[in-house]
Amino acid sequence: xxxxxxxxxxxxxxxxxxxxxxxxxxxxxxxxxxxxxxxxxxxxxxxxxxxxxxxxxxxxxxxxxxxxxxxxxxxxxxxxxxxxxxxxxxxxxxxxxxxxxxxxxxxxxxxxxxxxxxxxxxxxxxxxxxxxxxxxxxxxxxxxxxxxxxxxxxxxxxxxxxxxxxxxxxxxxxxxxxxxxxxxxxxxxxxxxxxxxxxxxxxxxxxxxxxxxxxxxxxxxxxxxxxxxxxxxxxxxxxxxxxxxxxxxxxxxxxxxxxxxxxxxxxxxxxxxxxxxxxxxxxxxxxxxxxxxxxxxxxxxxxxxxxxxxxxxxxxxxxxxxxxxxxxxxxxxxxxxxxxxxxxxxxxxxxxxxxxxxxxxxxxxxxxxxxxxxxxxxxxxxxxxxxxxxxxxxxxxxxxxxxxxxxxxxxxxxxxxxxxxxxxxxxxxxxxxxxxxxxxxxxxxxxxxxxxxxxxxxxxxxxxxxxxxxxxxxxxxxxxxxxxxxxxxxxxxxxxxxxxxxxxx
Amino acid sequence: xxxxxxxxxxxxxxxxxxxxxxxxxxxxxxxxxxxxxxxxxxxxxxxxxxxxxxxxxxxxxxxxxxxxxxxxxxxxxxxxxxxxxxxxxxxxxxxxxxxxxxxxxxxxxxxxxxxxxxxxxxxxxxxxxxxxxxxxxxxxxxxxxxxxxxxxxxxxxxxxxxxxxxxxxxxxxxxxxxxxxxxxxxxxxxxxxxxxxxxxxxxxxxxxxxxxxxxxxxxxxxxxxxxxxxxxxxxxxxxxxxxxxxxxxxxxxxxxxxxxxxxxxxxxxxxxxxxxxxxxxxxxxxxxxxxxxxxxxxxxxxxxxxxxxxxxxxxxxxxxxxxx
Numbered sequence: 001x002x003x004x005x006x007x008x009x010x011x012x013x014x015x016x017x018x019x020x021x022x023x024x025x026x027x028x029x030x031x032x033x034x035x036x037x038x039x040x041x042x043x044x045x046x047x048x049x050x051x052x053x054x055x056x057x058x059x060x061x062x063x064x065x066x067x068x069x070x071x072x073x074x075x076x077x078x079x080x081x082x083x084x085x086x087x088x089x090x091x092x093x094x095x096x097x098x099x100x101x102x103x104x105x106x107x108x109x110x111x112x113x114x115x116x117x118x119x120x121x122x123x124x125x126x127x128x129x130x131x132x133x134x135x136x137x138x139x140x141x142x143x144x145x146x147x148x149x150x151x152x153x154x155x156x157x158x159x160x161x162x163x164x165x166x167x168x169x170x171x172x173x174x175x176x177x178x179x180x181x182x183x184x185x186x187x188x189x190x191x192x193x194x195x196x197x198x199x200x201x202x203x204x205x206x207x208x209x210x211x212x213x214x215x216x217x218x219x220x221x222x223x224x225x226x227x228x229x230x231x232x233x234x235x236x237x238x239x240x241x242x243x244x245x246x247x248x249x250x251x252x253x254x255x256x257x258x259x260x261x262x263x264x265x266x267x268x269x270x271x272x273x274x275x276x277x278x279x280x281x282x283x284x285x286x287x288x289x290x291x292x293x294x295x296x297x298x299x300x301x302x303x304x305x306x307x308x309x310x311x312x313x314x315x316x317x318x319x320x321x322x323x324x325x326x327x328x329x330x331x332x333x334x335x336x337x338x339x340x341x342x343x344x345x346x347x348x349x350x351x352x353x354x355x356x357x358x359x360x361x362x363x364x365x366x367x368x369x370x371x372x373x374x375x376x377x378x379x380x381x382x383x384x385x386x387x388x389x390x391x392x393x394x395x396x397x398x399x400x401x402x403x404x405x406x407x408x409x410x411x412x413x414x415x416x417x418x419x420x421x422x423x424x425x426x427x428x429x430x431x432x433x434x435x436x437x438x439x440x441x442x443x444x445x446x447x448x449x450x451x452x453x454x455x456x457x458x459x460x461x462x463x464x465x466x467x468x469x470x471x472x473x474x475x476x477x478x479x480x481x482x483x484x485x486x487x488x489x490x491x492x493x494x495x496x497x498x499x500x501x502x503x504x505x
Numbered sequence: 506x507x508x509x510x511x512x513x514x515x516x517x518x519x520x521x522x523x524x525x526x527x528x529x530x531x532x533x534x535x536x537x538x539x540x541x542x543x544x545x546x547x548x549x550x551x552x553x554x555x556x557x558x559x560x561x562x563x564x565x566x567x568x569x570x571x572x573x574x575x576x577x578x579x580x581x582x583x584x585x586x587x588x589x590x591x592x593x594x595x596x597x598x599x600x601x602x603x604x605x606x607x608x609x610x611x612x613x614x615x616x617x618x619x620x621x622x623x624x625x626x627x628x629x630x631x632x633x634x635x636x637x638x639x640x641x642x643x644x645x646x647x648x649x650x651x652x653x654x655x656x657x658x659x660x661x662x663x664x665x666x667x668x669x670x671x672x673x674x675x676x677x678x679x680x681x682x683x684x685x686x687x688x689x690x691x692x693x694x695x696x697x698x699x700x701x702x703x704x705x706x707x708x709x710x711x712x713x714x715x716x717x718x719x720x721x722x723x724x725x726x727x728x729x730x731x732x733x734x735x736x737x738x739x740x741x742x743x744x745x746x747x748x749x750x751x752x753x754x755x756x757x758x759x760x761x762x763x764x765x766x767x768x769x770x771x772x773x774x775x776x777x778x779x780x781x782x783x784x785x786x787x788x789x790x791x792x793x794x795x796x797x798x799x800x801x802x803x804x805x806x807x808x809x810x811x812x813x814x815x816x817x818x819x820x821x822x823x824x825x826x827x828x829x
Contacts (some may be wrong), residue, residue, distance in 0.1 A: 075706060093766075104707025
């Protein structure tokens, strides 16, 4: 076979304590759409960052048209002909479409910018992609889809050879998706290659020619889309060795603690109904953007529901804000602990007592002994490793920060505890502690909702699993019946049945 | 579409007209050609410094040291002139710009090489440069009769019937309008203020651009420093003190985004004139001097709020039209 347009050989990427990519190889030929497939956290994004020059690989080589290349910056990667469609992050909202396309390589004539010729070239580029946008409009006035198209036009303006699209359809309407497909086909017809990242099988079968599957940062398989079945690809995606053990204590579930009926938030999720019993762990699985975290935000009163009911312990409640949620006995450990969970500059004690601070006061004066007692009780229960409870949270490792956040919410004595991605980005050892601890909480009759993108975690910890896809529940599976394939299918392939309802956003 | 882009400048222009008309009602002297000429002259110094401030704010930074740079260069060239009364004015002006360049470059180094946030770096140099003025002058001042005639008279003289001050403002306006609109370096400034990460992705040298805006701000402050001491015919230890905040106000009133990435030179011009009008009007309608500063601040704040509300409404209607 001829030399591929792009060839990756043994690419590895290590971060402190984590091996994000391990010996990944990949070949892409010109004139083809190559799908990069994998679960959340499989290493797709890291690979894209390496290809687009954002991160350097720790090991391995990249060959473009047979020549070895290395880039120190995204700019260098673009110069050799690789463009990643980064979406939002790399646009200039206050500037015009023309300028967004030419920023960094404005056309000049005798040292002065030729706005006329740039605008003409922009019109040509947009016309060639059949995009009806005024080159003079500011990017901030464009829709998400239009911005994406502008990014593609930008890639073409510098004669790119390879276009990387990272889940490009995730926020598009059906018609916009059709337009995008058309553009992708046009690109490959012109001899360019497209690397298409997706976990929707419908899409992969529609647009891709070949594929590579990553799992846990490693290459696990590749092939031609035409000659592979969905089952084969799903098995590659999930079929992992279950070397992680989950300590789970069997608990006889108590009465219903939380009941959610037809909960709806327009354009985000719809008709979410479920029951949660005391001592039960209910897993919420779904791919990024499925709407799981958004449901939890409504449960906790951060966002408002547009319809549906929430009952706690058999009584219907209206949760208007987080304070109300806490009074009703709901606690949420959010996904992004740096942004939402912990106040990094405060110390461990202050973080832990923050939600219950008014309970610890006497005559409006905070009682330090009460605070110390709380910090001691929950800190040692969770085995937070630190230089004492006065150490600032930003001095702790990620895993220990997460423990502090969990401890903070436990101190509120919740009846329902929502954990959103509790083990994201923490090391294996700490993960085990957190898992063990979740199990202990359930044994103490706390009702737990576990939102996770990690399939083994969901399967290992949950009494039953709810799978969401594009804002809806697509499956409810009991612990006994849950298999990785079943859950992953419900999270991905369900698209086929909902194709027509994709544009609520 | 084009009108929409200019909307902020247009509304500011209308605000200035309304303000002038209202003041004119109370004080007839206000609406005379002579008084307007004085306002333009007076505002042209603020405008020149504000352009430097504008460049820095466009990148998302701020330069609090501009007034201290003016004070230092003003004192330096006044002493230079006092010692060498025969030195050609061109040399004096170039010296002022050179001194400003050195001081501005030091700010630029602090920000780009040492990664110190602009507000911190220039807060430091604000005091340092002002301290240098006192060291240099030994605590005394240079008065009008110690200045050579050409040095002192230049701002009042005119070229082709137009005051030299206004001519300089026009030249600065033209040079920086071309720079910002028609050169890559000028566009880079908008780029890094609009999205620094994206700018790095397309190969813009962010450090170099940051350094450049502070150096340019220094040069313009140096030029303005000379104009100040010559126009007011005195170089004191506190010359131009406090003007740094007026330059920020001129930018913000003119619609420049304090977060960077957006603003026009025409907006800065109108913003400077607005502040000039307010200062002049307050003394014209005989507001007690004790109240002037407070009222000045209040009016500036009011203009910003009004302009922002109008702009937001324009944007909302634009978005609405898009959706329909």
